[in-house]
Structure formats: C-alpha cells, structure tokens
Amino acid sequence: MHRAALYSAVFRFVALILLALSVSQRSMAAPQSDDxxxxxxxxxxxxxxxxxxxxxxxxxxxxxxxxxxxxxxYQGLLRDGQPTTVYGVVARPANATAPSPGVVLVHGGGGTAFTDWATLWAQRGYVAIAMDLRGQGPHGERLPHGAPDFDELFHEVNTDPTGDETNADTFWSYHAIADVVLAHSLLRSLAEVDAERTAITGVSWGGYTTSLVAGLDLRFKAAVPIYGCGNLGVDSAWKGDIDGLDEHSRALWIKWFDPISYLAQTRCPTLWVNGTNDFGYPLGAYRDSYRAAGYGIDDAPLVTLGVKVGRPHGHRVAWAVPEPYVFIDHVLRGGEPLPRLAPIERDRDHVTATYTSPVAVVEAGLHYTTDTGRWQDRTWHSVPATFDGDTVTATLPKEHAITVFLSVTDERGLYASSDHLTVNE
Incomplete structure (x- = not known):
C-alpha cells in the first residue's frame, strides 16, 4: 500500500473508531421506525x-x-416547540418522458433557494430542489416560523440536571442539516423523480452541509461539496468561534455538527472542489475530510479531487465549474467519468501519481508552494508535468518546495488533482 493510501486508511479507521465511541456514549438512542x-x-x-x-x-x-x-x-423540525417552515423551489426538466434523476442544491452564506441554480440543473435533465436555510421566504422576508439564520451557528450548549443537552434545536446546523435531508425525502417522493438516482451538491457552507449529509443520508448516490468540508475546529475561518465556546460546548459542537464526525460513514462517490487559498476551508482540513470519506482506500467509495490554484470562492463562480455536472452525470446517468488521480507519491527528487481518464489527457501540472504558515496566505507556483500512459511525473523544483500536488486536464477541458504532499518542513 502506498504511504498516502496508508495515511488515508489510518485516518478513516480512526474516524470510524471515534464514530463507534460517539454512538456508545450517546445518552439516549434516537427512536427509529422499523422500516x-x-x-x-x-x-x-x-x-x-x-x-x-x-x-x-x-x-x-x-x-x-x-x-x-x-x-x-415544507415543514422542518421544531424550534421553541413550534414546527419550522422551510421555503424552497423545485425545477423540472422540459419534455421528460420518464422519471428523472434528482439533485439537492445547498446554498452557502448569503444565499437562498436560488432559482437560477435549480434551472441550470433542470436544463441538464434533473429535477432539482433548492431550499433556503436562513428562515427566509421567496422575497428574502423572515418567515414567521423560520429556522435559525447563520448568526446561530456557534453558542453554548445547555445541560439540564439529568445531563441531557437541551438546546440542539437552537443551532443553525441542526436545522440546516435536517432541512436538507427532509428536502431529499420530499424530492424522492415526487412521481417525476427516480428516487434511486439522486445527488447532492453545495457551495461554501452548503459544501460543509453536503459533506456532513453525505455521511448521514445514505440514500444519495453522489455528493459534491464545493469549498466546504469538516475539521473546522482544527483549521478554518471559524476556528476562533469554535475555540471560544466552553470546553463542553466545543466538544459537543464538533461531535454533533462537524462533518468529520460523519464522513467515515460516506458510501457514495464524492467530488471535492476547492482552491488552494480558500479563505474559509484551508487545504489541511480539506484533506482530512476527503481522506475520511475514503480517498486513497481501495475498498472505499470513489473520491475524486479538483483542487485548483487560485480558484475563486462564490456561488456563481462555483456554478460555472463544469466538473460537478459531469461527475453527477456519470454516476446518475452513465456519462463518461472525470479524470481522477490516485494519491501523490515521492521518489527522491520526483513526485508521481497514477490517473484514469476516459479520454486523452492533454496537460499535466505540478503545483507547489515554498511558503509555510496559513494556507490562505501561501503563494503557489505551477509548472508543466509529464504524463505517459497512466502516470503523471514531475521533478521537484530546485526552490525549497514545501507542499506539492499534481493535476491533469483532459481533451474535454476537465480537470482533476491529486492530494497535496509535504516534501520539506
């Protein structure tokens, strides 16, 4: 087993052990119906x-x-003893003659149930549902019984005298995750949807939500978190908010609401799209997340990476990235897959990664930084790499490269990357 694959396997094994401990330590199992x-x-x-x-x-x-x-x-979970109301939109493809695949679309900060985004997917032949996760209605108005907004992401957890936590329903994440899974249940119930062909994708905080839901709602057949990931308490733009909680609340927030607590349960193929300098979701936490989902492990669900130097962050720029559409088309509709790279390996002054692609690769690259410190502040350089057969190879630069990764682009213009590797401290 390659070293990077071994690291991924160990990380996933540890994550599974933590999951088992979490289950055994729960004060009360959630009631579940027989079916x-x-x-x-x-x-x-x-x-x-x-x-x-x-x-x-x-x-x-x-x-x-x-x-x-x-x-x-649709009706969400209770808040202050009252059912919440969630607003969304459903876009349908034109001229469908059979049940269509479905996709759940999850917005990030400042977003809503984007009609334009749902329409993009409907034009590709999907029934798409997008929901507002901020307690808002069609015109941005606050719904009378809406769920919490993003200002309720981080706060203390109350504990009653019996030791049971009592205010999970006051957290944004509690309602957002639930509202996404409920939207999926609604989508699957529609006559025009093939319930066994559904996927989820989300942007920024929607990517965070997508990565958590991928390990919670196991009915999905594909998941594409864009920017968002887990391990936010280790490294993210919100690490300070999480660290500012009291010790009990911090531990419980991570246990309840960090995707890293769920990602090892992921069973569907995933595509991870991010930039090298993303302000919110840096590469270290990102790698922890996709490794937990199975990257580099032979018998784990297929994980494909699309980390690109300088990729901008935003809803509409994310919608313009072609790889999520092609990835989900492949899983749900039998289209050609994306190129995909295995974990990067070092051999003295070279790095290599094997790849698969259904069409010819036309370009390969080595991307490296000589900087340390915050991922957001590092400067990256890109130089051509060589590719032959199924392998990308690059000579490490003479500069004191700290971190490197490889990429390929195929004749369709579709891009994939490897994980990153620290070659010098």
Missing part, C-alpha cells in the same frame, strides 16, 4: 437527529409556478 432501522442506508451514528423522522416525507404545499420552477413550503 428505517432495517434499512441498510441508515448510518450507525446520527448525531442529534432522528434519522427515521428525516427519512419520512415532510408535510408540504406548493406555491407559485414560473417557467417550470415551482415554489414549495
């Missing part, structure tokens, strides 16, 4: 959620329809 508890798609660890409840179709009603996009209002 769901017998379902192989029920994860071992479900955090603060009753997964049987989330796998049921929520109550919902339709709103206005404009250009094949219909508003939907």
């Amino acid at each position: 769901v508890s017998a379902d192989a798609r029920t994860p071992a660890y479900t955090g603060p959620w009753d997964i049987a409840q989330l796998y049921r179709v929520p109550e919902y009603r339709w709103g206005e329809t404009t250009d094949r996009v219909t508003e939907v209002f």
